[in-house]
Amino acid sequence: MGEAPLVMSGATKRFGGFTAVSNLSFQVPEGQIIGFLGPNGAGKSTSLRMALGVMQPDEGSVSLFGAAPDIKNLRRIGFLPEERGLYKKMTARDTITYFARLKGMSAADARARASELLDMTGLGAFRASRISKLSKGMAQKVQILSTLAHRPDFLILDEPFSGLDPMNQQTLEDLIRAEHKRGATILFSTHVMEHAERLCDGIVMLARGRKVFDGTLDAAYATLGRGARMAVEHGFDLAAALRPKGFEAQRAADKGPGDSWRVALPRGLGAQDVLRAALETGAPIVGFQPEEARLRDVFVSLVGEAEAAALDVPVAADVVEAA
């Protein structure tokens, strides 16, 4: 494996008395898709702007391809900012061409690449349309294509899915996979855990400017105590029945018929083992559901329910799109 495209070491950023990012250290290994997760206001965008050299950290350091961010190594990066914007009077093709040229492509290559990308994403018919004439989703697509046009080694996407409808979200997921397949390293921030679950090799979780997790998806799930949901007829004490078998059960909020219980799974035992044990005790089972590990649950277990609730607050772009 080659040099890590991004290494942040103890990066801290303060705005007056407010610490937006505190002592953040992580690295993005070459060739991986890393999710940068956290609720709105967690410090994701500030971290990414520090990673790109747009902002300087007050403490700590940032290394892009082994050096401090500068125009030379930034040419190897494609950046999609959270706050989207394009020149409204430029055409779709000119926009992509312009940003590709700023990243070092020749005029002819940039124009050809712009046409290729527009055709590939179904926007070929709109290549000569001004951005102001495109729908919001189309314009957003053009901006994403502008980010990819120069075939960057490292893609940094800040909330790339916000503001996109489900169909365009799928298109973007496909584009990210295609770029990854091409060999690009990808770091994207999101507050929607499902995207990370589908795409990422690894994740970095942030809450209130601090890193709360950094590792693979499996390692993230492993932080959760696994369990199973079981419903029994009213009045049956499942905890007392399972204790001799080595399982701990706790009453849970009732969902459906009977009394609901959550049974923790000891290391090395699976959901089938607890079901078998319950049947052996003669428990009157009316429902059974092995727990499926979700990143949101990981986040809850790391920062608490109150902090995790912020994940459900949509960003402004989502609100606009929904409206």
Place this chain on the structure above:
Amino acid sequence: MRNIYLIFRRDFLGYVKAWGFWLSLAAVPLFIIIGAGFGYFAASSSPVRYYTVVEPGNVISEAIDAEFRRSEARALEEFKSLSGRSEGVQTDAASAAATARKFVAVPAPAATIDELTPYLAGEKKVAGPGGEKPLFAALILSPDGRTLEYWSSDVNVSGLRFSAETAMRDLSRRDALVAAGLSSDFLKTADEAAVTVAEFRPRETAEQGAEVTTADRAPAIVAVALAYFLWLMVFSIIQYLLMGTIEERSNKIFDTLLTSVKLPELLSGKLLAVFAVTSTMMLSWGLFAGVGAAFGASQSPALMEMIQPFIAAATDPALIIPALISFMLGYVLYGAIFMALGSLCDTIQEAQTLLSPMMILLMLPMFAIFIAFNDPGSPVIDYASWVPLFTPFLLILRMPSDPPLWEILAQMALMAVTTALIVWGATKVYRAGAVHGAGIGDLMGMIKGAAGMKPKAG
């Protein structure tokens, strides 16, 4: 350099492709043509108006007629002087148009104002060389002969009244001379015998001649024109720089740009683009004026003779080199200020709150330009030219007065240092606005603690 070129190219084409640019480009020549057309139309289409004089005899009528004849003779002389035509062709259509009489005397249809009122009000008409028309004016001599009453329904057209006043003064002078026993030619002879005042200026070499000509006045006029040109250019970049930067800020495009180009490259490209846009406009207007002048000169050698000293003054290195340096530094100085201010604004409305103080600041050198037009050596210009914000305009104005070389160099150095400081400060403000989202409200804080800016959270 490549990035500066790319930023420059995009911005320049963005401005040039806008309708507003072409409208502005066409506006000045169009207004000149329309203005000239209106002037010609107004002169040629001005209706022939009838007037009558109520007097015993026809002394006043003849005096007014004589005054009209003198005016027409002066107009013909001016026309001949400008067109360079000989006596033999003076009766052609152009000279006829230049001297056509717009007020024609007709016999009085009545003797009192009560009887004349229907003619003045348009209820009745009088016959004349242009057919039947209402009476435009009636001049009635009072019974004691001391007042000539001027009656007209149209008080805004005053040409006839002015001619009558001049005619009355001449008539009065002639009557006084006759009463004193002198002939009417006496005053004319006396006027011709008056000592003439010739204007000279001392010169280093006798060969140049000492008499003052247009060539002596041309440098001051050209300096005023150049200062005004720079002022106009700075004035016109305000909207481009403010609007362009506001658009980028509201489009949230800075982060994308700043991960592709360095901030100084971005600012340089933008300043160059707006400079090119305004230069394109000014050059186009200049070209229009040049072609117009060349055409005029080809039609009139006298006009060519008139323009020559101005061309010489405009190409004099002693004026043009300081002018170009002032021009460049002034442009960068004001351009950086406006771009920085634009980066703090989200909307045009916000920008307008900043425009008022900047307009006042820009109006001050404009007043100085007016002063210089009337009095190029005014001490006000000398003192004000030491204020670096005004130096770009006022140093040009001082050049025809041959200020000491050390003053020129000192003012240029001061201007260069100030420009460098302003560009440094503007870059900081621009970064705060573009990168950190600072707004107008943060401006005072930035000025107070420029070294330790505390931007908003991103």
